[in-house]
Amino acid sequence: MSLGARAFVFVIYVLLGASFVAVPALLIWEFGPEKALTFVTFDSHLFLFFPTLGLVALAAFYLPSCAFVDMYWRHVRLGPMRFLAGLVLLAALALQVAAGLTSNPHRSVWDLKPATLAADTSEPAGCGDAAQPCARIALIDGVSNLRTVSRNRLGVHEFYRSCRAEPLIARNGTEEPRRFCFASTPLSDAPPLSTDAECCQAQQHYQSAIDRLYLDPAEQSVTGRIHRLLLPGKVFFLFLLLAISVLLTVRHSGVKEHYPDKIARIEIGVLVGAAAMIFFPLMSQAYVQSADALFGVQQKGGFRAIVPLMSFLFGAWAMLLLLFSFRQHDHDLELAAKLAGVAASTIAVFKYDILVSIIVRYLGSGADEISVALVFGLAIVAVIVLLSPLAQRTGRGARKDAA
Template sequence: MSLGARAFVFLVYLGLGASFIAVPAVLVWEFGPEKAMTFATFDSHLFLFFPTLGLVALAAFYLPSCAFVDMYWRHVRFGFLRFLVGLVVIGAAAAHIAFGLSANPHRSVWDLKPETLAADKSEPVECGDAARPCERIALIDGVTNLREVSQRRLGVREFYRSCQPEPLIESADTEEAKRFCFASTPLSASPVLSTDAECCRAQQRFQSTIDNLYLDPGHQSVTGRIHKLLLPGKVFFLFILLAISILLTLRHSGVKRHYPERIGRIEIGVLVGAAAMIFFPLMSQAYVQSADALFGVQQRGGFRSIVPLMSFLFGAWAMLLLLFSFRQHDQDLELAAKLAGVAASTIAVFKYDILVSIIVRYLGSGANELSVLLVIGLALAAVVVLLSPLARRPSRQTQTNPI
């Protein structure tokens, strides 16, 4: 494997890794540790996944990426041209999707600068009791209250509101049960409860306040601008992993022929990377659950609208990796079938929405400092192991002492 291929992949992945760390670092610098933790857990698919498990995936797919770059540069007919065209296509697609996501008119609370959030107050002023309920709560209080409630419960799906009642299902004569509303109600021991209609109005007002303030560049946060600037790199990273998975399945024989001494490490890296990446759709679904509870299920658009499709694509991506990992190992097929059966049974028993609620509690808006530190520690340990020269020894032993 040529030094040029390894250097090229290292520089690209080094840039991606730096961008993964840059956005949460700016978040902490701009908002301070306490508010940064609130925002980072709410949008954990951005601020927690990429600087931890995203780095694990980069380290795990480093060797497979080097193998394909080297193979296309040296062993595939017109490989360099095909590689360059593919890279340009992936980059253009990533930029197009990133710009589309950035154009979403609905913004997050952390898109506003700290001074703007500090000056924002609940409407009307001094509201919040039964005699004077709020039309909408202060922006920073809304997301803070969601975090506090998420730490006490397993998910926040029960706080969803039906803002467009179905007349064929719901009866107008049915007495509606009131519930707590994050967008309008201060959190207390006995908060004022709201009907769906009242909460939906508050949610729309809460979101529109953020969106209107964001229109003034003077209210936009540095974190939001840096995130918008670096978002194409995150999308590019996801596309690269998809392309590698497809190539691993289609060109497995070529990889095994040209790099037989590294095929063991490549397979291990693929499985570790897949295990890390499976948390991205789960944490994205956790974000959607928290966002729907705070902003309302009717305010779709942007990233929230593509999460279901993305989860399906990640399932197909995982299947491609399984095909690569087991197609050349007949002795493992039985074990793989058993593992697949156990996994399918587990998914059938534990519903997907329950799994997402667990992620909300421990890796989403309900995550505490201990769970965040645990993820960071495990990710650092995985990166060190994957990139350590000691990781090469098992594959060499396998080649010299086959069983």
């Protein structure tokens, strides 16, 4: 494997890794550790996944990426031209998708600068009890209260509101249940509860307040601006892993032929990378559950609209990697792995809501300092092990055993 291929991939992956770390670090610098942790857990698919498990995936797929760059440059007919064309195509798709995501008119609380959030208050002033309910709560209080509640229960899907009247279902005169509303009610031991109609109106008012303030460039946070600038890199990273998984399946014989001494390490890296990446759709679904409880299920668009499709694509992506990893071995092992994958997929489908709720509690809006520190610690250990000489010796040992 040429030094040029390894250097090229190293530079690209270092830039991607730096962008993964830059936005959460900037968030902590701008908002302070306490408020930053609230935003990190709420948007864990952005601020927690990429600087931890995203870096693990980069380290895990480093060697397969080097193998494909070297193979296309030296062993594939018209390889350099096809490689550059594919790279440009992925970059163009990433820019297009990122532009579509940033064009969403609805913004997040952390898109507003700290001074703006500190000056914001509930509307009307002095509201918050049964005698004077709020039209909407202070912006920072809404997301903070969601985190407090999430830390004391498994998921927050019970707080979803039906914001459309259903003409085909009669209530039979029963009173509509009243529930706590994050967008309108301060958290207390005995908070006043709201009907669906009252909370839906407050949720719309809450989101509209964010969007209205965001229209003034002077009110926008530095973190939000840098995030939008670096978002194409994150999308490119996801497309890149999808492309690598396809190539690993289609060109497995070429990888085995040209890099027989690296195939064991590539297999190990692929399995570790797949295990890390499977948390991205789960943490994205956890974000959607928290966002629906705070902003309302009626406010679709942007990233929330593509999460179901993305989860399906990640399932197909994982099956491609499973096919590559076990087609190198005997037929019985390959069949057992496929059956295990089908069984795991079936369990995930039937228990998906429970699984997402668990992620909300421990890796989403309900995550505490211990959970966050544990994810960071495990990610650092995994990156060091994957890039250390120990991984190389393990790969060589596995290759000798297979021989």
